[in-house]
Amino acid sequence: MSELFLVVVSGIASGAVYGLLGLGLVIIYRATDVVNFALASMATLAVYVALMVVQRGLGVGSAVIAAVLVAVVLGLVVRELVIRPLGTGRLFAALVMTMGVSLIAEAVISDVWGTEPHALPPLVGGTVMLGSATLATQDLMVIGVSAVAMLAVGYLFTRTTLGSAMRAAAESATTAQIVGVPAQRVARIAWALGLGLAALAAVLYVPRVGLAPTVLAAPLFRAFAGIFLGGLTSMHGAVIGGVAIGVLENLAASYVSANFRDTFVFALTILILLLRPQGLFGTRSFERV
Template identity: 65%
Template sequence: MDQFLLALVSGLASGAVYGLMGLGLVIIYRATDVVNFALASLATIGLYAALTLHDRGLPLMLAALAAIAVTVACGLAAREAVIRPLAQGELLSALVMTMGVSLIVESAISTLWDDQPRLFPSLVEGSVSFVGSAIPAQSLLTIAVAAVAMAVVAYLFGRTTIGSAMRAVAESADTAQILGLGSQRIARISWALGLGLAALAAFLYAPRAGLVPTVLSAPLFRAFAGIFLGGLTSMYGAVIGGLTVGVLDNLAASYVSAGYRDTFVFTFTILVLLIRPQGLFGVRTFQRV
């Protein structure tokens, strides 16, 4: 029972990270039709900047804000430089561009900070005793912070004017333009929000994994598994899919084998997609030909 509880909490903490990254990917995709493969690399450069500032005396919480600010600034600069000039509907070109940005950012990180693994400080230390199990406080904080961030995003999209505008652009950029919403402005806000969520996820994940230029590569692909599992355009699906992937991943590592954790997760995802191609919360679309 102790092992199951620890695996479950660890899985929820990992899933919260995947869910935040997946939510960022979905928000950007819905607003701009861009699958942003550079999301992880951009969040990583924010982590390195934050660690540098923390080593120079900046409190860790302020370093977290710095990580978000650096990630958003670099991401928006990359969008203006290589994504915005593309014609509307150039999905494949945009996909390749974000891959290129990812490689450039990883190379820049290696040049500026080197490739050596680094420890990243935890936001909280110690553990909490529950039913005879010592649960890491960092895992509980990760779950709590992710839950608050997801609730804020849900409120933003459900109850605010800017959220309504972002949903309108997601449904039809042309209609949004007619209504005077300004699709480019909404796209920038969507990118900023998505990048900010990725930076927050990275800051919660780094204390467990350490810091190297490719630290977020594995979480990015698991976040993709989560959004395909939940439904590519569903924000709720991205969260639930990410949590599902995180729990399955940790349960497989605890009870099957750590070497087969990804095999187990992606096999499950493929089986679900074979039965329901649009994902658990996606909507099947029909195109007249």
């Protein structure tokens, strides 16, 4: 029983990271119609800056703040210099652009910091005993921080004027602009927020596995699975989808087969999408022709 508990909690901790990444993807997608494939690489670059902060003895807390700030600035720079000039409605061009940015970010990381993995200390050390299972305090911290971040984003989008503006821009940037919503400002905020969340996910995840140029490639893949499972247009769907993927992959690895862990998880995702194409929490969109 304690094994099952451990497997589930560990899966939730992994899934919380996928959920945060997925949330960042969905916020940017909803506000600007851009699927940001560079999210993970840019967040990774920010974590390398955080590593430099730690190496200078400024503490992990300062490193987390530095990572988020760097990611926000990077997000704004890429949005203004690379994505904005494309104009609106250039979904595939923007997608290719973000892929290019991702490759450039990885090349910069490899060139500046090398390809050898580095250790980043956890935000909190120590362990917690729950029954006969031992959990890393960092894992519980990941779950807690992710939950707080998700609730804060939920509050922002449903209870504030800015959130309303972002939702309006997501529905139709042109219409929103006509009624006085500053679409460009909203887009900038969405990119900053999305990258900030991704950097937060990265600094929480990296202490578990080590920091390498492509460390977030696999979590990004699972975050995408999570947002499709939860619904591409739903913020809480992205989070729940990510957590579901994290738990399912651990359960599959432990009780089905390690070999078919991903197969099992993605087969289930495909099955759900066949039954409900908009995902578990997404809404079907209709276009007038």
